[in-house]
Amino acid sequence: MKARIYITLKTGVLDPQGKAVHHALGALGFEEAQDVRQGKYIEMEVADGTPRARVEEMCERLLANTVIENYRVELDGETALGDQGA
Amino acid sequence: MKARIYITLKTGVLDPQGKAVHHALGALGFEEAQDVRQGKYIEMEVADGTPRARVEEMCERLLANTVIENYRVELDGETALGDQGA
Numbered sequence: 470m471k472a473r474i475y476i477t478l479k480t481g482v483l484d485p486q487g488k489a490v491h492h493a494l495g496a497l498g499f500e501e502a503q504d505v506r507q508g509k510y511i512e513m514e515v516a517d518g519t520p521r522a523r524v525e526e527m528c529e530r531l532l533a534n535t536v537i538e539n540y541r542v543e544l545d546g547e548t549a550l551g552d553q554g555a
Numbered sequence: 556m557k558a559r560i561y562i563t564l565k566t567g568v569l570d571p572q573g574k575a576v577h578h579a580l581g582a583l584g585f586e587e588a589q590d591v592r593q594g595k596y597i598e599m600e601v602a603d604g605t606p607r608a609r610v611e612e613m614c615e616r617l618l619a620n621t622v623i624e625n626y627r628v629e630l631d632g633e634t635a636l637g638d639q640g641a
Contacts, residue, residue, distance in 0.1 A: 475596050490597070490618070499613050501602040510561050510596035511576070516587040527585050532576070 470517045472524050473543040474532060477508035482537045508538075519544075556603045558610050559629040560618060563594035568623045594624075605630075 478484050484506050491505040511532060515524065524542050533540040564570050570592050577591040597618060601610065610628050619626040 477596065477598065487597075493617055494613060497613075497616060499609070501605045501609060502599055502613065503602065504600035506598045508596040508598065510563065510594040511573075512563065512592045512594065513588055514590035516589065519587045523585070523587060527580060527583075527588065530583060531579055 470515050470519060471545045472513045472515050472519070474511040474513065474524070474528060475508060475541040475543075476511070476528075476533045477539050477541075478506060479537055479539055556601050556605060557631045558599045558601050558605070560597040560599065560610070560614060561594060561627040561629075562597070562614075562619045563625050563627075564592060565623055565625055 478487075487505040487507045490507060491502060494502040494505070509532075513524075521542060521544055524544065525540075528540040528542065529535060564573075573591040573593045576593060577588060580588040580591070595618075599610070607628060607630055610630065611626075614626040614628065615621060
């Protein structure tokens with residue numbers, strides 16, 4: 470079963486990496502890019518039947534720094550999504 | 556308008572960062588994690604009406620290293636998705 474985890478910086482947290490990408494896009498002539506935030510995307514193969522709560526625990530304990538980051542978990546076969554750690 | 560870009564390593568490309576995360580999860584007792592691949596997730600605010608092709612051009616020219624990485628673009632209000640640069 471596949472789990473997809475999206476980790477993004479919380480609103481208000483400075484994102485120098487995103488700023489650098491934004492600046493580089495502007496230098497290349499991509500003026501339509503107005504704001505860029507860079508985060509992490511983790512694809513994980515988990516044992517079938519792993520509950521969502523278990524994957525969220527992985528985020529809380531290791532994958533995301535919940536002081537400054539939000540995470541979102543998608544599990545194959547699930548449709549309901551929600552931002553966590555907000 | 557919001558564009559979401561997912562950048563992942565191509566199959567067969569070694570992912571030491573993912574391996575490290577996998578190992579750390581195992582050390583924390585998360586045995587259900589079987590394979591971990593880490594990629595990048597970019598959220599970008601683009602001018603309304605920006606065509607998908609323009610965002611894909613940003614990926615080709617700056618955001619993704621298409622020798623070793625795939626990218627996927629999602630634009631707000633679009634439903635059709637497709638892996639690009641495969």
